[in-house]
Amino acid sequence: MRAGELAEQYPLVDLDSDALEAVRILARDRLPGLVVTERGRPHSVLAGSQVVRFVVPDYVQADPSLARVVDESAADRIAATLRGRTVRELLPAKPTRLPSVEVDDTVLELAALMARERTPIVAVVRAGEIVGVVTASRLLELVTGVE
């Protein structure tokens, strides 16, 4: 089986997309992460926990017990930290590379790449442009015969 046959549609966000809108997509569709593109080409994967890192103040991360004394309007301020930002600003200093395979590569090549790069998502590309993605759960659906 070829990677192109297993690929599914997935919301793509660009480096210059609005950060708050992108995070809303991740939340609404309960995605494991955002697939970030740069002019249609694979750029990076932004995991939900990386977004949480971005929005939780550093001093609270360093000492979670401080969170107890921060007032409860925190959610409003957290949303505010995303407003007016771009996806590019959400990415960590060393973004997680989004690995990709060609549509004609085999599913086993895709699985080997996912295993080696330890990413939950692999992009499937044709002529450099993303035509879909394969998540770890989709791949495991195939091999465990859930379908």
Place this chain on the structure above:
Amino acid sequence: MRAGELAEQYPLVDLDSDALEAVRILARDRLPGLVVTERGRPHSVLAGSQVVRFVVPDYVQADPSLARVVDESAADRIAATLRGRTVRELLPAKPTRLPSVEVDDTVLELAALMARERTPIVAVVRAGEIVGVVTASRLLELVTGVE
């Protein structure tokens, strides 16, 4: 808001659960990972990509181009590697710890813990037993006002 109010039900698998059944649950529900318990208590998170690492032979991970020459019945053999195993055997040598908060802890404490531990899932416990979990996407749903 308290962690207990945000917690959702999530399939739990025990260290001694059947590996193939556990992976089928992960695939069927398109989960970001499995929440592994030890006699009802939080033990670890097993990401989908970690399961893929388990099932893809080491020599193929080391050189994905080898996957091209492996025959296409690989899926059958991959499922076979899971049959008769337990979840305990699927876990990597250093499992990813499943962090937990108490039901009465604040949501901001939970967010700080998720950010610091870089996990996509935090368990919510009462008297040491899991009553639900909060995923990164669920947390971001709250703070971005998708609901």
